[in-house]
Amino acid sequence: MAHAQAELHSLSRADVWAGFRQLTPISLFVVVFGLAFGLAATQAGLNDYSILLMSALVFAGASQFASLELWGTHVPVVPLVVTVFAVNARHLLMGATLYPYLQHLPPAKRYAVMLVVSDANWAMSMQAFSLGRPGLGILFGGGLALWTFWVLGTWLGLYFGSAIHDPVSWGLDMVMGCFLLAMVVGGKKDLRMSVIWIVAGGASMLAYWYLPANSHVVVGALAGGLLGALWMEKPT
Amino acid sequence: MTLETAGSGTLIVILVMAVVTLATRWGGVFAMSFVPISRRTEQFISAMSGSVLVALLTPMAVNGDNGARLAFLATAVTMLLLKKPLPAIAAGIIAVALFRHLA
Numbered sequence: 001m002a003h004a005q006a007e008l009h010s011l012s013r014a015d016v017w018a019g020f021r022q023l024t025p026i027s028l029f030v031v032v033f034g035l036a037f038g039l040a041a042t043q044a045g046l047n048d049y050s051i052l053l054m055s056a057l058v059f060a061g062a063s064q065f066a067s068l069e070l071w072g073t074h075v076p077v078v079p080l081v082v083t084v085f086a087v088n089a090r091h092l093l094m095g096a097t098l099y100p101y102l103q104h105l106p107p108a109k110r111y112a113v114m115l116v117v118s119d120a121n122w123a124m125s126m127q128a129f130s131l132g133r134p135g136l137g138i139l140f141g142g143g144l145a146l147w148t149f150w151v152l153g154t155w156l157g158l159y160f161g162s163a164i165h166d167p168v169s170w171g172l173d174m175v176m177g178c179f180l181l182a183m184v185v186g187g188k189k190d191l192r193m194s195v196i197w198i199v200a201g202g203a204s205m206l207a208y209w210y211l212p213a214n215s216h217v218v219v220g221a222l223a224g225g226l227l228g229a230l231w232m233e234k235p236t
Numbered sequence: 237m238t239l240e241t242a243g244s245g246t247l248i249v250i251l252v253m254a255v256v257t258l259a260t261r262w263g264g265v266f267a268m269s270f271v272p273i274s275r276r277t278e279q280f281i282s283a284m285s286g287s288v289l290v291a292l293l294t295p296m297a298v299n300g301d302n303g304a305r306l307a308f309l310a311t312a313v314t315m316l317l318l319k320k321p322l323p324a325i326a327a328g329i330i331a332v333a334l335f336r337h338l339a
Contacts, residue, residue: 032322050246057254062289067253069292074238075249084253086288088260089281095264096273102265114261171332174304177296178311178328182321184289185312193286200287201294208295220291221284228283229276 008129009104011113011136019121019141026120027145031153033061033179038157040175043167044068048158055154059118059147062183063087065176070214079214086221094122101129101136116143192231200224303339307332 034055041051041064058064063084070080094117102110113136121142125135164170184197204220211219239245239252267273297308311328318324 029322036325045241046246050250053247054250054253057250058257060257063253063257066289066292067249069296071241073242074240075245077237077239077252080249081252081256083288083292084256085260086284088257090285091257091260092264092267092273092281093278095261095266096268096278097264099265099268103269110265111262114265115258117261169333169336171303171307171329171336174307174328174332175325177293177304178307178325179321180289181293181308181311181328182315182324184286184293185315185324186319186321187286193283196283196287197290200290204291204294205298208298216295217288217291220294221288224287224290225280225284228287229280232276232279235275 008132008134009101009136010134011105011109011140015134015137016141016144017137019125019137019139020145021141022138023121023124023142023145024149027149030120030146030149031156034150034153034155035157035160036175036179037061037064038154039161039164039167039172040065040068040157040179041154042158042161043172043175044071046071051158052151052154055151056147058084059116059150060084060088060091061150062180065179066217068176070217076214079217082218082221086217086225090119091117097126098122098139105136113140113143116140116147118143118146121146192228192233195231196224196227199227303332303335306335 037055038051041054042048046054046068054064054067066083066087067075067080070076070083095114098114098117102113105113117139121139124142125139128135128138161167164172167173187193200220200223203223204216207216207219239249241249264273293308297305307328310331311324314327315321315324
């Protein structure tokens, strides 16, 4: 048993490289999402250097798209922090589910691996663990692959973004909205989630009309989150 | 409080986003090394992750033009049918581009 545990959390150079290659096919889709982000960020008025820096340092697509909605000559700090935190809060759950495997690593390695945690490499490494296979190579190597292609895609998007003259008539102002909506619809759907979304949307709209500018994101996120904490899923 | 996006302001905004995101990547592992995350906290976090997106999107749909609403409709329907985000986003953009060129 101790032996099997040791193998599950092995993280050699070969494991990382194998993980990189395993996530490369999926990463081609990441290039397209990166391209869409580069395009949307150009429309929002960010300069090329900032857009690339954001993709490289933040490396979390949905939150980057969401931040564009708050972008202008001034960016409101509290709504920005809450939005980025709320969109990325699922990373907290990923970290918690990975902890049983990561706890065998020295802390420096543990937190280095977590730098590149994202939806796809997390899901694939958890799948590997559930099959009794080592998954940390997929997590770290795969994460490096996703990061590389995300930045590459963003860079490609900058060129498309500046080449199109009338972006609104081509619907490019909707890239961000459609991306975020696809994320919402692709998530878990049941009666509980639907009610949570309706409450979040309703609270957001009320805040949008009656509360200070940009508070709607915070209000909607908290309303949905609190309802979720009160009305918990039945344990499986 | 707001940050100006002229000059170094943009850099600060990006660094703030990077630090917050890093906190979410490290926080779960860090917290678990002291005490396991409770079920209620987990339910709060997972409900909040979807809700924040809905909270962003609702005003866009309410205040947007019919092209924007059509884009959302096309994206949602395609996503429900195919369960793949890329075709769903493409359908939304094609719908709004057609609408704005024809209308």
